[in-house]
Amino acid sequence: MRRSSTEEWMVPTRWYNIVPDLPKPLPPYLKPNGEPVAPKDFEMLFARELVRQEFSQERWISIPREVRDVYLIWRPTPLVRARRLEEALKTPARIYYKFEGVSPPGSHKPNTAVAQLYYVSREGVGRVTTETGAGQWGSSVAFAASLFGVKATVYMVRASYLQKPYRRVLMELWGAEVVPSPSDRTEAGRRFLSEDPNHPGSLGIAISEAVEDAVKNGAKYVLGSVLNHVLIHQTVIGLEALEQIRQFDDYPDYVVGACGGGSSFSGLFWPFYYEKKVGKAEKDVKFLAVEPKAVPTLTKGEYLYDFGDTAGLTPLIKMFTIGHDYKPPPIHAGGLRYHGCAPTLSLLVAEGEVGAVAYGQREVFEAAVLFARTEGVVPAPESAHAVKAAVELALAAKREGRPITILFNMSGHGLLDLAAYDEYLRGALPDVEPSAEALAKHIEKVRQLQAARP
Amino acid sequence: MRRSSTEEWMVPTRWYNIVPDLPKPLPPYLKPNGEPVAPKDFEMLFARELVRQEFSQERWISIPREVRDVYLIWRPTPLVRARRLEEALKTPARIYYKFEGVSPPGSHKPNTAVAQLYYVSREGVGRVTTETGAGQWGSSVAFAASLFGVKATVYMVRASYLQKPYRRVLMELWGAEVVPSPSDRTEAGRRFLSEDPNHPGSLGIAISEAVEDAVKNGAKYVLGSVLNHVLIHQTVIGLEALEQIRQFDDYPDYVVGACGGGSSFSGLFWPFYYEKKVGKAEKDVKFLAVEPKAVPTLTKGEYLYDFGDTAGLTPLIKMFTIGHDYKPPPIHAGGLRYHGCAPTLSLLVAEGEVGAVAYGQREVFEAAVLFARTEGVVPAPESAHAVKAAVELALAAKREGRPITILFNMSGHGLLDLAAYDEYLRGALPDVEPSAEALAKHIEKVRQLQAARP
Numbered sequence: 001m002r003r004s005s006t007e008e009w010m011v012p013t014r015w016y017n018i019v020p021d022l023p024k025p026l027p028p029y030l031k032p033n034g035e036p037v038a039p040k041d042f043e044m045l046f047a048r049e050l051v052r053q054e055f056s057q058e059r060w061i062s063i064p065r066e067v068r069d070v071y072l073i074w075r076p077t078p079l080v081r082a083r084r085l086e087e088a089l090k091t092p093a094r095i096y097y098k099f100e101g102v103s104p105p106g107s108h109k110p111n112t113a114v115a116q117l118y119y120v121s122r123e124g125v126g127r128v129t130t131e132t133g134a135g136q137w138g139s140s141v142a143f144a145a146s147l148f149g150v151k152a153t154v155y156m157v158r159a160s161y162l163q164k165p166y167r168r169v170l171m172e173l174w175g176a177e178v179v180p181s182p183s184d185r186t187e188a189g190r191r192f193l194s195e196d197p198n199h200p201g202s203l204g205i206a207i208s209e210a211v212e213d214a215v216k217n218g219a220k221y222v223l224g225s226v227l228n229h230v231l232i233h234q235t236v237i238g239l240e241a242l243e244q245i246r247q248f249d250d251y252p253d254y255v256v257g258a259c260g261g262g263s264s265f266s267g268l269f270w271p272f273y274y275e276k277k278v279g280k281a282e283k284d285v286k287f288l289a290v291e292p293k294a295v296p297t298l299t300k301g302e303y304l305y306d307f308g309d310t311a312g313l314t315p316l317i318k319m320f321t322i323g324h325d326y327k328p329p330p331i332h333a334g335g336l337r338y339h340g341c342a343p344t345l346s347l348l349v350a351e352g353e354v355g356a357v358a359y360g361q362r363e364v365f366e367a368a369v370l371f372a373r374t375e376g377v378v379p380a381p382e383s384a385h386a387v388k389a390a391v392e393l394a395l396a397a398k399r400e401g402r403p404i405t406i407l408f409n410m411s412g413h414g415l416l417d418l419a420a421y422d423e424y425l426r427g428a429l430p431d432v433e434p435s436a437e438a439l440a441k442h443i444e445k446v447r448q449l450q451a452a453r454p
Numbered sequence: 455m456r457r458s459s460t461e462e463w464m465v466p467t468r469w470y471n472i473v474p475d476l477p478k479p480l481p482p483y484l485k486p487n488g489e490p491v492a493p494k495d496f497e498m499l500f501a502r503e504l505v506r507q508e509f510s511q512e513r514w515i516s517i518p519r520e521v522r523d524v525y526l527i528w529r530p531t532p533l534v535r536a537r538r539l540e541e542a543l544k545t546p547a548r549i550y551y552k553f554e555g556v557s558p559p560g561s562h563k564p565n566t567a568v569a570q571l572y573y574v575s576r577e578g579v580g581r582v583t584t585e586t587g588a589g590q591w592g593s594s595v596a597f598a599a600s601l602f603g604v605k606a607t608v609y610m611v612r613a614s615y616l617q618k619p620y621r622r623v624l625m626e627l628w629g630a631e632v633v634p635s636p637s638d639r640t641e642a643g644r645r646f647l648s649e650d651p652n653h654p655g656s657l658g659i660a661i662s663e664a665v666e667d668a669v670k671n672g673a674k675y676v677l678g679s680v681l682n683h684v685l686i687h688q689t690v691i692g693l694e695a696l697e698q699i700r701q702f703d704d705y706p707d708y709v710v711g712a713c714g715g716g717s718s719f720s721g722l723f724w725p726f727y728y729e730k731k732v733g734k735a736e737k738d739v740k741f742l743a744v745e746p747k748a749v750p751t752l753t754k755g756e757y758l759y760d761f762g763d764t765a766g767l768t769p770l771i772k773m774f775t776i777g778h779d780y781k782p783p784p785i786h787a788g789g790l791r792y793h794g795c796a797p798t799l800s801l802l803v804a805e806g807e808v809g810a811v812a813y814g815q816r817e818v819f820e821a822a823v824l825f826a827r828t829e830g831v832v833p834a835p836e837s838a839h840a841v842k843a844a845v846e847l848a849l850a851a852k853r854e855g856r857p858i859t860i861l862f863n864m865s866g867h868g869l870l871d872l873a874a875y876d877e878y879l880r881g882a883l884p885d886v887e888p889s890a891e892a893l894a895k896h897i898e899k900v901r902q903l904q905a906a907r908p
Contacts, residue, residue, distance in 0.1 A: 007461050069537075070830070072534075073532075073534060073829070073830055073831070074532070074556075078527075078528070080526075080527060083523075084601065102528075102556045104830040104831045104832065104867075106869065143830050146826075146827045146828075146830070147538065147828075147830055165872075165873075165876065166869075166872040166873070169872040169873070169875055169876040169879070170832070170869070170872055172876075172879055173823060173826050173827075173832060173872070173875050173879065174826060174827060174830075175827050369627060372600070372627050372628060373600045373627075373628060373629050374600075374601075375527070376524075376527055376558040376597050376600070376601055376628075377527070377558045378558065378624070378627060413558075415560065415620075415624070415869050415870060416869060418619075418620040418623040418624055418627070419619075419620070419623070421623055421624075421627050422619065422623040422626075425623070425626055425627065
């Protein structure tokens with residue numbers, strides 16, 4: 001026992017895998033030549049057990065004792081009824097949030113970082129590489145690596161490295177090596193540096209560097225979203241929430257989450273989806289993904305095969321995409337600046353089993369400030385998208401006089417994003433949205449890529 | 455029910471008041487003329503119920519439902535066994551920490567801010583004033599004020615206002631008005647501004663402004679430490695810890711906490727002190743206060759009547775002090791930069807019932823980094839003092855081969871103090887300590903003050 005807790009039983013002992021319960025088989029990852037990617041192709045990059053999970057058709061996967069033991073530092077995370085927010089909105093709806101911000105790095109990301117680093121360490125690998133933008137994922141990897149005695153090299157987008165020193169310090173405090181990207185460590189990095197010695201970097205370039213470093217130097221690469229094994233680890237969120245909302249004698253009509261790559265939202269809704277599938281759900285629960293208007297993958301993208309990264313180094317993934325060369329505007333919700341979406345979530349949106357909605361940056365921060373002033377918790381800018389959607393659902397319930405139940409994922413706190421709140425409070429926060437023409441251009445490129453496949 | 459939790463029962467329904475259990479009567483607060491301060495003298499400043507609690511001889515004080523309802527946002531806080539730290543130290547000791555950093559403002563301070571703001575709002579007062587240095591207390595007041603619909607004016611030391619914008623933003627996000635001090639709002643502020651238009655301010659000046667503003671404008675003043683009613687509210691920490699450590703089938707030999715004004719440490723140890731007093735303690739538990747060498751109140755100060763503030767506006771308090779005009783060096787543990795100490799804790803140290811130890815800034819950060827890398831949680835610089843003491847106790851236990859149990863208070867997280875960690879990691883953090891001569895000079899002034907009293 002690590003944590004004193006009569007709730008310790010509530011922390012799951014197994015993860016849920018949605019793949020066998022999907023309405024259709026998941027389209028395979030493809031190599032550029034059109035062949036499906038085989039597990040062994042992934043083993044060059046990822047720990048073997050993670051590859052096994054990635055291709056697994058098993059519904060339940062045991063959580064190793066060593067991983068659960070770390071979860072117990074902060075899990076179970078609270079499920080809280082937002083009574084003051086309900087009162088402020090004068091809504092008959094009941095609003096609940098699952099708060100993942102109590103983890104040491106402040107978000108849901110360590111749920112998978114801890115699992116990945118455990119498997120990497122168990123397989124005798126001494127170092128991992130990864131990329132990070134604003135630093136949420138990188139700091140979770142640094143945290144998990146420090147606990148399992150593994151070295152971590154984090155390629156951090158240079159613009160963030162220079163502008164957001166606090167997350168860099170957090171990673172260094174946990175013992176990680178943080179390298180501004182592009183760097184002179186890799187061929188990819190040197191190529192971009194030779195073009196521009198002050199290159200600001202991008203997530204796509206940082207991925208390329210992290211992958212190259214891992215493959216060439218016998219390290220493993222770890223990824224923070226999109227892939228099945230990552231989302232599987234996040235289901236501890238929803239499995240706990242199932243137990244917790246029943247303690248309120250309640251059950252959600254809506255399960256809501258912000259969506260970038262899709263991991264925090266999937267972590268919450270998959271277990272509810274499972275109950276619906278097997279007839280255990282107490283209501284006809286609906287699932288709603290929330291994204292920024294600046295990166296409208298699910299609401300304006302198309303369901304196509306596209307690269308997972310900007311440089312086109314990853315396999316092709318069947319997913320909703322607005323094009324791998326789309327450059328997301330610099331909104332503060334850095335974790336939602338992704339051109340694609342998890343293949344599992346994309347399939348469910350394509351099949352109409354999950355809905356999607358997009359909001360602008362200012363209205364999202366407005367909802368976040370309302371939440372902070374009524375409920376006390378400062379939402380991460382990513383999580384604030386879920387707050388906005390929950391508020392809109394609650395206001396609709398009020399108009400219709402329906403006492404519905406809304407559950408959303410507060411995936412992280414915003415204490416390292418206060419500069420963004422400052423900008424909002426000073427009225428200086430812009431709304432940014434791509435034009436229909438720009439989006440069409442990027443998506444058309446993906447269509448051509450698909451047509452050109454052998 | 456607000457939080458889904460089988461642990462909800464563990465959140466106390468009453469606070470513990472140590473005053474009737476002290477080994478001697480608490481010396482009264484005195485006016486400058488030597489007369490004891492009466493409750494009605496305090497009612498000008500504080501809510502009536504808080505004054506009643508300040509002078510209360512009752513052991514148990516009921517926690518209002520409305521206050522407990524807010525506690526349930528983040529309480530009970532975790533009690534965690536630090537197994538990885540134990541392993542890293544190769545100690546036979548068992549180390550536990552109570553983690554108060556999961557509150558929305560990130561420290562133990564809202565335990566009393568919520569109570570104080572509730573009573574203020576119930577008495578129909580629409581505004582509170584307070585002072586803040588680095589911003590931990592101010593942000594907790596802003597948080598609590600937003601929940602009870604009370605306006606908050608926070609006088610923030612100008613140097614911090616300029617250098618630490620994030621905590622200012624946090625207070626503004628919760629709707630508080632943050633005024634850099636000295637300001638032109640008060641006579642005291644204008645006096646210091648006329649001396650120096652760019653005056654950096656000090657906590658003493660900010661207190662003077664907050665008090666003057668409250669008294670002149672019909673607001674109430676709220677305070678974050680030292681006084682009995684403040685410490686009483688913090689006992690939720692120790693009352694939970696008593697239940698939680700018993701779930702481990704364990705009981706502490708040592709209860710350890712960092713000490714500035716004394717509120718977080720008292721909140722943890724008072725309930726254990728109570729059990730010892732009434733013969734319910736399972737061991738001969740010892741209590742250890744930890745302070746910075748830069749502000750060695752308990753280890754080098756004297757037990758005298760002194761002012762609580764720098765300007766000499768407060769009543770005289772019998773406490774350990776290094777002199778109200780001692781200027782603490784700018785160490786990063788801003789919450790420990792206080793010349794005095796709670797009168798209850800001072801009495802217990804004077805009576806030998808509580809021990810005290812002081813550490814230097816660098817060794818404290820070294821322990822904090824070890825903790826972050828083994829346990830994952832980033833300690834606030836204040837809490838890091840307790841970490842250092844726990845590590846030293848565990849190493850002594852190793853030398854002596856004694857499997858003792860250590861419980862310490864991790865009173866807050868350090869996510870808004872990463873600049874300090876950066877300084878430490880770069881080797882740029884100084885050790886600062888006052889000379890014996892300097893201390894003697896400040897303490898001598900207090901002795902003269904005492905001698906001069908009518």
